[in-house]
Amino acid sequence: MADMNNLSRREFLGLSLKSIMALMALGFPKKLLAMTGLDGYKMEEHLWGYGIDVDKCIGCGRCVDACKVENNVPDEPFFFRTWVERYAERKGEKVEVDSPNGGRDGFPDLKNKKELVKSFFVPKICNHCEHPPCVQVCPVGATYKSPDGVVLVDPGYCIGCRYCIQACPYGARYLHPKKHVADKCTFCYQRITKGLEPACVQACPTKTRIFGNLKDGNSPINKFIKAKKVLVLKPDLGTRPKIFYSGIDKEVR
Amino acid sequence: MSKPISDYEHIKRLLIIIVMVVAGFIAARTMFVPKDFGEYGHYRGGSLEENMSRPLNYAGSGACADCHENKHTLWSKSKHKTVNCQTCHGALLKHTEDPTSIKPRKPAGRDFCLLCHGKNVSKPTHFPQIDPGSHNPDLNCADCHNPHEPKPPAGDG
Amino acid sequence: MEIIEMLYKLLPLVQGFIYPNEIELHWGLLIVLYPYITGLVAGAFILASLARVFNVSEVKPTYRLSLLTALAFLLVATLPLLAHLGHPERAFEIFFTPKLDSAMAMFGFVYAWYLMAVLLLEIWFDYRADFVMWSKTERGLKKWFYKILTLGVNNISAGALELDEKIGRAITVIGIPSAFLLHGYVGFIFGSVKANPWWSTPLMPIIFLMSAMVSGIAAVMLIYMVTQWLRRKIIDMKCLDTIGLYLFNIFVIDFSLEMLDLIHRIYEAEESFDIISLMMRSNLFWTQFVGQILVGTLVPISLLGISFFFSAKPGARKKLYFISSILTLLGIFAMRWNVVVGGQLFSKSFLGFTTYKLNLIGAEAYIAAAIAVLPLFILAALLYLLPPWEEENR
Structure with a gap:
């Protein structure tokens, strides 16, 4: 299952991409097409990775909002493909964390600044693990890691058993309240395969969120990984996340 | 009951039923498994395209x-x-x-601008922030700052 | 939308910080019921195997009763799973495109194997001679029912019966590891979730298996006493004592393993220990310390112990067995609850809790209640169609 480099796949891919491009030539704005330099998407030439520069995050929540709008995520505060957490560490006390409405409406300033050591924001998102436990447990093959490294859901095949939600160590999945299937971040697969950035990355005003092709040495994500010391969340679980954090704190889980 | 039945007869019939059940399962499986299943891995290959072609x-x-x-x-x-x-x-x-x-x-008024520029102890200190209570509370941000070319208003410099 | 209304009611009840997607507790009462029912099946079957494979002749009177109990519960074991699926109409995918490294997918096959290859076949071979007899003596619909079950073969010669006995025995021998597999697997479904420190322990399959045997044996013990009483027949005390002794022994092993797991957690005190110990002291105090450990384990073990060591009179023993089997069944149910629900109360951020309120889950509670009593009706029907009673048959 790991090695995807076989001929039949390439052939199929060529075909499917042609059909997608034909469709897009009809329905997709030409201006946008020319601008993004779309010249046929090749899955095998991509491996998508994502960086989060915690020191830059201002907690404005524009990423959360853009994600919900782009992907038609249910509005209620129980369903998030990405969200922002605020950490507040006080002297001698346990860390306080909050994420009102996933941070979508921004954060009012901390009322209590007593004994505050530091406070900061941490954006969260599906880690698109190299060894995704959610994919491992899915009984029917309704969630999978795509050849370009994105963990996706097949909503037409998911039986709604929620085992994947239990298996995700990062709380990145939810059950869609209307479709009754698991739902999660797709890196905006509809966008990235057309040469566009994920909605959250595009919406971020401070370049906190970095995205790109790990197979391309000059991609923003590779430059970020080279320039910074990066960490991943819960490395002890062996999931090998592809969301790389810079400036993370010991209290962040 | 004229001819004697072999002691194995009921086992034979049971085996026939078992074979029928297994054959039925295999037949149903070939019927119901989507054609594109397993194209790349243990999932429907078409699902990749479906994810690609979601509306933007x-x-x-x-x-x-x-x-x-x-x-x-x-x-x-x-x-x-x-x-x-x-x-x-x-x-x-x-x-x-x-x-x-x-x-x-x-975006009109001040609330939208304050999502980024409202003073907040959790934000990085170098990021430009104002205290909305003391910073011209009666004015809209755009009265003084052009959001397409933001800079401190003249004389504030 | 019902679920969203419920989530809005739960939102203010969140303690500390949980990831925003974690407010909904996904595996509720129905999934508590599922390992409980499967456990009863495995336990009852293992009790039946004692009589047949290990030649524990004392428990012979409950051999067929155990098999029918196992069947009655096994027939409904998949219902809670089915009822909780977002798309039950797609459930067949588990059989058609099973993912080989998914514990849940493999459970589908273990279940099918156990139901069709083990339990149904064992019962069929054991009852075949009776089917032939009943197809001659009964009338009307019942006659046809038995006729179909004979597969049209009326041969009950000594040679054919000996063959049945041999095959039946072989199936039981295969059945024991299958029953172990069935419930061990249920434990593995939880024990292999590395994201969840409350579930993730290699002891989980073996604890599930032991508690399965405990609950299954207690269930058959209770059903045996109740059916004998309803039919106004004498309870075979030798049989009951033997079952009681097995229950006691396995219960002690089960409890020791659970305590070993607990001590291990406390001693290792890993990253998740703060939140887990807080949960055990607050959210799970009544269901775990009181329900599971005190009332559901220590009391029945003590009652069983008293009846053995003080060699109580038969009348008193019956009462002790009756009470301890009921408490045991409640205790194992509490154990399933604490594993399934407890494992989802705390956030995977280890910083807070969500809640699970039975009065807010709506229809799920009624469905679960219906599924919980259904096996009793199925068992009644089975007892009517396939009477297991020794005195009438042999």
């Missing part, structure tokens, strides 16, 4: 330049150049296809 709501960054050249030029040199047009004006892919279909959102 946000246009690409820079889709606005052709029609809104002046604003775009101004913005692209300003301190707000890292802020995408649609971060303030809303998802506008439809607008780029047909400008009359939906109108860009124009």
Whole structure:
């Protein structure tokens, strides 16, 4: 299952991409097409990775909002493909964390600044693990890691058993309240395969969120990984996340 | 009951039933498993395309330049150049296809600007922030600052 | 939308910080019921195997009763799973495109194997001679029912019966590891979730298996006493004592393993220990310390112990067995609850709790209640169609 480099796949891919491009030539704005330099998407030439520069995050929540709008995520505060957490560490006390409405409406300033050591924001998102436990447990093959490294859901095949939600160590999945299937971040697969950035990355005003092709040495994500010391969340679980954090704190889980 | 039945007869019949059940299962399986299942891995290959062809709501960054050249030029040199047009004006892919279909959102008042620029102890200290209580509480931000080319108002410098 | 209304009611009840997607507790009462029912099946079957494979002749009177109990519960074991699926109409995918490294997918096959290859076949071979007899003596619909079950073969010669006995025995021998597999697997479904420190322990399959045997044996013990009483027949005390002794022994092993797991957690005190110990002291105090450990384990073990060591009179023993089997069944149910629900109360951020309120889950509670009593009706029907009673048959 790991090695995807076989001929039949390439052939199929060529075909499917042609059909997608034909469709897009009809329905997709030409201006946008020319601008993004779309010249046929090749899955095998991509491996998508994502960086989060915690020191830059201002907690404005524009990423959360853009994600919900782009992907038609249910509005209620129980369903998030990405969200922002605020950490507040006080002297001698346990860390306080909050994420009102996933941070979508921004954060009012901390009322209590007593004994505050530091406070900061941490954006969260599906880690698109190299060894995704959610994919491992899915009984029917309704969630999978795509050849370009994105963990996706097949909503037409998911039986709604929620085992994947239990298996995700990062709380990145939810059950869609209307479709009754698991739902999660797709890196905006509809966008990235057309040469566009994920909605959250595009919406971020401070370049906190970095995205790109790990197979391309000059991609923003590779430059970020080279320039910074990066960490991943819960490395002890062996999931090998592809969301790389810079400036993370010991209290962040 | 004229001819004697072998002691194995009931086992034979049971085996026939078992074979029928297994054959039925295999037949049903070939019928119900989608044709594209297993194309790349243990999933429906078509699902990749379905995920690719979901509808978009946000246009690409820079889709606005052709029609809104002046604003775009101004913005692209300003301190707000890292802020995408649609971060303030809303998802506008439809607008780029047909400008009359939906109108860009124009954030009014102060609340939207304060999402980023409201003073907040959790924000990085170097990020420009104001205390909305003491910073001209009766004025709108845009009265003094052009969001497409933000800078301190003249004489404030 | 019902679920969203419920989530809005739960939102203010969140303690500390949980990831925003974690407010909904996904595996509720129905999934508590599922390992409980499967456990009863495995336990009852293992009790039946004692009589047949290990030649524990004392428990012979409950051999067929155990098999029918196992069947009655096994027939409904998949219902809670089915009822909780977002798309039950797609459930067949588990059989058609099973993912080989998914514990849940493999459970589908283990279940099918156990139901069709083990339990149904064992019962069929054991009852075949009776089917032939009943197809001659009964009338009307019942006659046809038995006729179909004979597969049209009326041969009950000594040679054919000996063959049945041999095959039946072989199936039981295969059945024991299958029953172990069935419930061990249920434990593995939880024990292999590395994201969840409350579930993730290699002891989980073996604890599930032991508690399965405990609950299954207690269930058959209770059903045996109740059916004998309803039919106004004498309870075979030798049989009951033997079952009681097995229950006691396995219960002690089960409890020791659970305590070993607990001590291990406390001693190692890993990253998740703060939140887990807080949960055990607050959210799970009544269901775990009181329900599971005190009332559901220590009391029945003590009652069983008293009846053995003080060699109580038969009348008193019956009462002790009756009470301890009921408490045991409640205790194992509490154990399933604490594993399934407890494992989802705390956030995977280890910083807070969500809640699970039975009065807010709506229809799920009624469905679960219906599924919980259904096996009793199925068992009644089975007892009517396939009477297991020794005195009438042999």
